[in-house]
Amino acid sequence: MLPDERRNFIYSYLHQYARVTIGDLAKLLDVSHMTVRRDVQCMEQEGKVVTISGGVKLNEVLRQELPYLEKSMLHHQSKRSIGAAAERLVESGQVIYLDAGTTTYEAARCIASKLKKVTIITNDFTISDFLMNMPHINLFHTGGQVDIRNRSCVGNSAANFIRSLNIDVAFISTSSWDIEHGLSTPDEGKAQVKQAVLASARRNVLVSDSSKYGKYGMFHICPLNELDDIIYDDLLPETIEEKLKLMHIGLHKATLH
Structure with missing residues (x-):
């Protein structure tokens, strides 16, 4: 799965479940924790998500809707x-x-x-x-x-x-x-x-x-x-x-x- 595809998956998943741990995302995407953290960091810089202890949640300030x-x-x-x-x-x-x-x-x-x-x-x-x-x-x-x-x-x-x-x-x-x-x-x-x-x-x-x-x-x-x-x-x-x-x-x- 390409980086953009992973990030789209994470964003969609958070619209359904609001928050998720880094470990659960690593299992769902079948990638390392480090890869997930890099994706989350990129998404946080875009204003889409906010990191929390051990995981990530949607940013209350909505930057972009899902397709x-x-x-x-x-x-x-x-x-x-x-x-x-x-x-x-x-x-x-x-x-x-x-x-x-x-x-x-x-x-x-x-x-x-x-x-x-x-x-x-x-x-x-x-x-x-x-x-x-x-x-x-x-x-x-x-x-x-x-x-x-x-x-x-x-x-x-x-x-x-x-x-x-x-x-x-x-x-x-x-x-x-x-x-x-x-x-x-x-x-x-x-x-x-x-x-x-x-x-x-x-x-x-x-x-x-x-x-x-x-x-x-x-x-x-x-x-x-x-x-x-x-x-x-x-x-x-x-x-x-x-x-x-x-x-x-x-x-x-x-x-x-």
Whole structure:
């Protein structure tokens, strides 16, 4: 395995498990402890990870998101449960926005399966491809600058199209959120799109599994109190739930089955 492949593996692994020991990484990669330490040192210099006693964890400051395919393989059960909970907020005849992401893809699957006649706007190519042949879905894609890594459109062109719309319910994804920093992203183009959605939608709903909580990116999107609802999985710590309840946001816990 080449150095870049090892480092991508480590970064992906940490998105799933949050932290890992040097010894476990050496076994997983079948390399020496010294090789792992060199990889970790390089990743730390890039700002992606932080070394801890005997191991490594993700940096709370998110520098880069995982590619779409890698994200789709993580926390799948949580995303499916969140998608099912999102569908219950949708009524026939509504205009729905589905943000780019693997959790919103699960929401798209659930909405389509209920055969509700709705209009869906999305900036996500995977979602639009899935919905394209659904006769009960009136589908719009935002267009705009293509983000190949995340299979979506970002930037001002996409944002300007969204600003021209009146949206009933927007399901917004994020790679990073917490009470202190609100919603954020390491990508300026994504921030522009999400801020346009927040301004255009009557009801804004964050959909996020608990692994995204406690991280923040360079570009601030909004404080949490600008959201109407948050749909999350039952792995979010109770202490965080209690703090969220004080913010008077509609909270919907998607229970894993």
